Amino acid sequence: MEMTLRWYGSRFDTVTLEQIRQIPGVTGVITTLYDTQPGEVWSRERIRALKDEVATAGMHIAGIESVNVSDAIKIGNEDRDRDIENYIETLRNLGEEDIHLVCYNFMPVFDWTRTELARKRPDGSTVLAYTKEAVDAINPDQMFESISGDMNGTVMPGWEPERMARVKELFEMYKDVDEEKLFRNLVYFLEKIMPVCNEYDIKMAIHPDDPAWPVFGLPRIITSKEKIHRLMKAVDDVHNGVTFCSGSYGTNRRNNLPEMIRSLKGRIHFAHVRNLYFHSDDNFEEAAHLSSDGSFDMYEIVKALYDIGFDGPIRPDHGRMIWGEVAMPGYGLYDRALGAAYINGLWEAIEKNEKRA
Numbered sequence: 001m002e003m004t005l006r007w008y009g010s011r012f013d014t015v016t017l018e019q020i021r022q023i024p025g026v027t028g029v030i031t032t033l034y035d036t037q038p039g040e041v042w043s044r045e046r047i048r049a050l051k052d053e054v055a056t057a058g059m060h061i062a063g064i065e066s067v068n069v070s071d072a073i074k075i076g077n078e079d080r081d082r083d084i085e086n087y088i089e090t091l092r093n094l095g096e097e098d099i100h101l102v103c104y105n106f107m108p109v110f111d112w113t114r115t116e117l118a119r120k121r122p123d124g125s126t127v128l129a130y131t132k133e134a135v136d137a138i139n140p141d142q143m144f145e146s147i148s149g150d151m152n153g154t155v156m157p158g159w160e161p162e163r164m165a166r167v168k169e170l171f172e173m174y175k176d177v178d179e180e181k182l183f184r185n186l187v188y189f190l191e192k193i194m195p196v197c198n199e200y201d202i203k204m205a206i207h208p209d210d211p212a213w214p215v216f217g218l219p220r221i222i223t224s225k226e227k228i229h230r231l232m233k234a235v236d237d238v239h240n241g242v243t244f245c246s247g248s249y250g251t252n253r254r255n256n257l258p259e260m261i262r263s264l265k266g267r268i269h270f271a272h273v274r275n276l277y278f279h280s281d282d283n284f285e286e287a288a289h290l291s292s293d294g295s296f297d298m299y300e301i302v303k304a305l306y307d308i309g310f311d312g313p314i315r316p317d318h319g320r321m322i323w324g325e326v327a328m329p330g331y332g333l334y335d336r337a338l339g340a341a342y343i344n345g346l347w348e349a350i351e352k353n354e355k356r357a
């Protein structure tokens with residue numbers, strides 16, 4: 001595995017490449033052209049400039065998170081083939097620049113959903129949190145209102161104000177899209193892009209739906225072992241792979257995370273490692289990465305990745321806001337740096353133990 005950190009680019013991130021470089025063991029960043037719109041072609045010039053900037057700081061781009069998929073592609077309307085052509089061109093440009101990993105999601109309207117961005121924990125840190133009760137009590141507009149007030153002056157992925165201004169229109173556009181249709185549209189998209197992925201060895205890594213159940217009646221298709229395997233079989237190509245996100249699959253406590261990882265051997269190209277603390281099945285908050293701070297056994301998660309021979313990028317996922325940092329919720333420097341150090345420690349211990357045995 002390679003330890004990485006997500007970075008939104010110098011214009012958008014409060015964390016600098018120089019800071020990331022000083023986290024022990026972090027050699028790569030996972031980044032994006034944050035100001036591009038879904039459906040737009042990423043030019044080679046801009047990709048190269050981003051690569052050069054990261055290289056100047058002594059690291060490399062380990063993958064892109066995300067090249068976002070347009071609503072036309074998810075809905076399957078008359079614009080989808082044009083948008084897929086553009087997506088293919090972006091992939092070709094990334095491939096030409098020697099970038100071989102793309103994380104994306106196929107969630108309608110909202111990317112991830114949380115009901116609080118700054119729930120206070122007993123130690124004074126703040127974290128993202130979710131309660132079903134809060135979701136049931138509001139409509140999508142109200143959710144955007146409350147979330148946008150807590151972004152600490154940043155723009156969180158999937159919650160761009162321009163996009164949220166169209167929330168009603170977006171719901172209307174998805175009204176005839178059920179789970180089956182969304183799944184078929186995803187397969188259609190993947191089949192079209194597989195040739196360019198094969199040509200340039202680009203691994204597509206789908207991010208699971210977060211949380212792993214329908215929100216506001218919108219369909220969700222990447223939520224469980226059964227569903228992700230259905231997708232792996234439908235497009236049975238190693239370039240159709242998975243971002244294994246413990247904090248997203250883990251929202252559903254029926255998902256056995258280490259077992260899922262083992263079952264996806266060879267198809268996990270990217271790992272997001274995050275811990276959650278559950279008050280009940282539908283009330284949880286994000287915790288520090290350390291097992292004892294949350295409800296997951298992080299050792300078992302990392303061990304499963306080790307056992308399947310996972311050799312892709314791994315990144316600590318959302319961190320708590322600690323030590324007075326003001327940053328994008330979940331994406332500050334301090335707690336993610338602690339997370340990276342902890343995951344590196346688990347990995348080193350597992351590796352040495354296995355080699356000794």
Ligand code: DNO
Pocket residue numbers: 065066103104105111112157158207330
């Ligand atoms: C949230 C992230 C997601 C993820 C996208 C991938 O913090 O995990 O926004 O990057 O779903 O396309």
